[in-house]
Amino acid sequence: MNSTNPVHDRLRRLESSFAPGAIRAVLFDMDGVLIDARDWHYEALNMALAPFGLEIDRDAHLATFDGLPTRTKLDMLSKSRALPRGLHGFVNSMKQRHTGDMVRQRCHPVFQHQFALAQLKAAGYKLAVCSNSVRQSLELMMQRAGLDGFLDLMVSNEDVSKPKPDPEMYLLAMSKLGLSPAECLIVEDNDHGVRAARASGAHVLVAGNAGDVTHDRLRAAIDEARLAA
Numbered sequence: 342m343n344s345t346n347p348v349h350d351r352l353r354r355l356e357s358s359f360a361p362g363a364i365r366a367v368l369f370d371m372d373g374v375l376i377d378a379r380d381w382h383y384e385a386l387n388m389a390l391a392p393f394g395l396e397i398d399r400d401a402h403l404a405t406f407d408g409l410p411t412r413t414k415l416d417m418l419s420k421s422r423a424l425p426r427g428l429h430g431f432v433n434s435m436k437q438r439h440t441g442d443m444v445r446q447r448c449h450p451v452f453q454h455q456f457a458l459a460q461l462k463a464a465g466y467k468l469a470v471c472s473n474s475v476r477q478s479l480e481l482m483m484q485r486a487g488l489d490g491f492l493d494l495m496v497s498n499e500d501v502s503k504p505k506p507d508p509e510m511y512l513l514a515m516s517k518l519g520l521s522p523a524e525c526l527i528v529e530d531n532d533h534g535v536r537a538a539r540a541s542g543a544h545v546l547v548a549g550n551a552g553d554v555t556h557d558r559l560r561a562a563i564d565e566a567r568l569a570a
C-alpha cells in the first residue's frame with residue numbers, strides 16, 4: 342500500500358480502530374478544554390456576589406474554585422465567608438445570567454476544535470462533553486462554539502447526583518454510549534476534572550488549556566491508549 346494515499350491512510354485508521362484495546366469514544370470536559378471560559382465563570386460569579394460585598398480573587402478562584410459547579414462554590418463561600426444560605430438561589434440565578442451574557446459576547450467557533458472534532462467524528466469515534474456547568478450553559482456554549490453538531494451526548498451537572506470530582510458524569514456517559522472505561526479517552530484540564538476522569542477508569546489526556554486540544558494531540562493520545570492496552 343502506498344502510505345501517502347489518503348484513502349489507504351483512512352482505511353488503515355478504520356482497521357486499527359476496531360483492534361482490541363481501541364478507543365471508541367472521546368469524552369471532553371468543556372471549560373478549559375473546548376472553551377476558554379475560566380475567566381467568564383470567575384467574572385460572572387464576582388458580578389453576582391458584588392451587591393453583597395463579596396469578591397473572590399483570581400488566584401483563589403483558579404486554585405480552589407475552578408471547575409466546580411456554582412452551587413458547590415456558594416456552599417464553600419457560606420462556610421468560609423459567611424455568605425447567607427438564603428441568598429444562594431438569587432446569586433446562582435444572577436451568576437447564570439451574567440455567564441449567558443458573556444457567552445453570547447465572547448464565545449465563537451475556534452477552527453482547531455471544529456477541525457479536531459470533525460476529523461474524529463469522520464473516523465467513527467463517539468464524541469461527548471461532560472461538564473460541571475448547568476445544561477443551559479453547556480448547550481449554549483457548544484452551540485456558540487459550533488461544536489454541538491459533532492456531539493453524540495452532552496452531560497451537565499443537572500444529569501447527575503454528584504458533580505466532578507466524582508466520576509458519576511463520566512460513568513453515565515459511558516453507559517449511555519454502551520462503552521467500557523477502557524474504550525474511552527477523557528480530556529480534562531484541572532485537578533477536580535482529572536480526579537473524576539481517573540476515578541472512572543478511562544484513559545486520560547490532561548490539557549494545560551483549550552489551546553492544547555488539537556487533532557494531532559488527540560490522535561497521539563488515542564494511539565498511545567491502544568498501545569498501552
Ligand SMILES: [Mg+2]
Pocket residue numbers: 370371372373374408529530531534
Ligand atoms: Mg475544566
